[in-house]
Amino acid sequence: MSTRRHTDSEEEPATPTSAPPPNKRCNMEENGSEAFIFDEPKLSEKCGPTMRRFREKQVRNISFAIPEGYNYDKLEYLGGGTYGNVIKTTFKRENGKEQTVAIKKLREPFHDPQQARKIYREIELLQLMRHDNIICALDVYSPNNFENFKDIYIVTEYAGQSLFRVLKHQRDRSVQILKADHVKFITYQLIRALKYIHSANVIHRDLKPGNLALTDDCDLTVLDFGLARTLENADTTLTTYVQTRWYRSPEVIYWKFGSYSNSADMWSVGCIAAELLTGEPLFPGDDANLQYQRITQLCGSPSEDLLNKIERDNSAAMRQVIQSYKQHKRQDFKEYFKEHRPSEDLIDFLEKILVLDPERRLSVEEAIAHPYLAEFSLPDDEPSAGRHFDLNDGIMRTGSEWKKIIWEQIKNFQRLETSPKVPQD
Known part of the structure; x- marks a missing residue:
């Protein structure tokens, strides 16, 4: 089975051209949606847990820090909710192939210890899970230094539109x-x-x-x-x-x-x-x-x-x-x-x-x-994980303690072959 990742697009689905034969795929088309992009300042100096350069981009009046190496000009808004907001863009892999990804900016990650613990779990699980039908993280970053650490971004492969959108389209269009x-x-x-x-x-x-x-x-x-x-x-x-x-x-x-x-x-x-x-x-x-x-x-x-x-x-x-x-x-x-x-x-x-x-x-x-x-x-x-995942998140911790732990998670993030190449001077 092929590998795919993230969603929540506002795209409208088209009708599949045919039903899937056994062990094959179905066919669905999708149409792009316009993003609202404003001009950006120049690349920042190196900063954040992994010392990278970033460019600030406004998408639907939400500020996103986009790392060097990503496409700054083809940003598309996918959706948002209580967790944060998601956009779509691309980058080039080391082999030169273009990769479409979703970037999720988490909202108020350290609002309280429970919220921080959820973010810790998500980052940890997105690194542990390795399965065709499960999202995984390609990149995790922040443009902040530790003293003002408040923005966390999780990058996954773009997985297509949400099933919710498909079902809603069916209902709306009969x-x-x-x-x-x-x-x-x-x-x-x-x-x-x-x-x-x-x-x-x-x-x-x-x-x-x-x-x-x-x-x-x-x-x-x-x-x-x-x-x-x-x-x-x-x-x-x-x-x-x-x-x-x-x-x-x-x-x-x-x-x-x-x-x-x-x-x-x-x-x-x-x-x-x-x-x-x-x-x-x-x-x-x-x-x-x-x-x-x-x-x-x-x-x-x-x-x-x-x-x-x-x-x-x-x-x-x-x-x-x-x-x-x-x-x-x-x-x-x-x-x-x-x-x-x-x-x-x-x-x-x-x-x-x-x-x-x-x-x-x-x-x-x-x-x-x-x-x-x-x-x-x-x-x-139909693989199994082969072991139980222990996230070690049952200990009661303060927001400051979770902040330090998540900072280290970002610093020590294990990159994949499909992760974006980090430009080096």
Whole structure:
């Protein structure tokens, strides 16, 4: 499989010209969007953790420090959010080939210790992860000296437009871009990536269409590990404020918010697969209560066995809260999704992954071996990490301590063959 990286473009997708044959790629086109660029001052003197020269560029009134060696004149705005802002540009590799990359400028990285720890995790994981379907860092830099260290930039390969944009385009234009084979291929690649992630004892915790990217060949990349964490750190508490609500598993909403497992990621896979099929979010709840009610209306209320587990792991009071909701029987998935004409294998896949009890939900190993994905499955090309990643981030640290650690991360960043060449005098 080919290598791709970052997204969140405002580009509009075109309809694939054909469905993908087994173990091949789909075809999607994309159109460029205009960036708003203003003239820049000259290159700075050498500065920052790695003593490089930078040029300040304004893109949509946001200042970006672009290192020497990057293309200053073809900057394109891709998107922004609470984490920061992303632009696209290019540089030339040592072999002379041009590489398209996304540059993410992180917003207020040292606002508080928790924010700094998330950034530390993301930088660390983007160096540890090495997989075709997972984003990796090509460059990490700052134009600041340590005394005024406040700007952090992460550079990844450009991975195409976000799946969110593709689905939104379908809804806005009332067109069907993603056919049955596209749905299957995208789902397979997502699970292939999760097999690697989970084998490293990492939970992504924020799987949603906006954090998945597609190239024009329909190659998928999993993005944004800002909320990811390892399961090694027993001294830290997991939080319910993960995953956009619509893709959040029922146990994260209510009864296992302090100790949930990577099964929460698998629930998100089920929600995404169903949305790929229908073109609409499966559980669009306006708040946690409505979210849970939408889930139980389709997937049924907790069984007696699950209620006993909830009481055992939490309290009788928690069980009473769960039982206070209106009780629903699980719907027939074949009937519920029939207007979209899903295959029997896809219905079976959704029935086994959209299960309230995380202990009975498909694991990533079971999912990748499911008959629905057999057309694309290549067991010899579905790698595991080979070891657990320990980020050593469970220790409580101050913002100043994280600042020093991240400074050293940038100084000691391990460059790849595909990383931009740093100009030398």
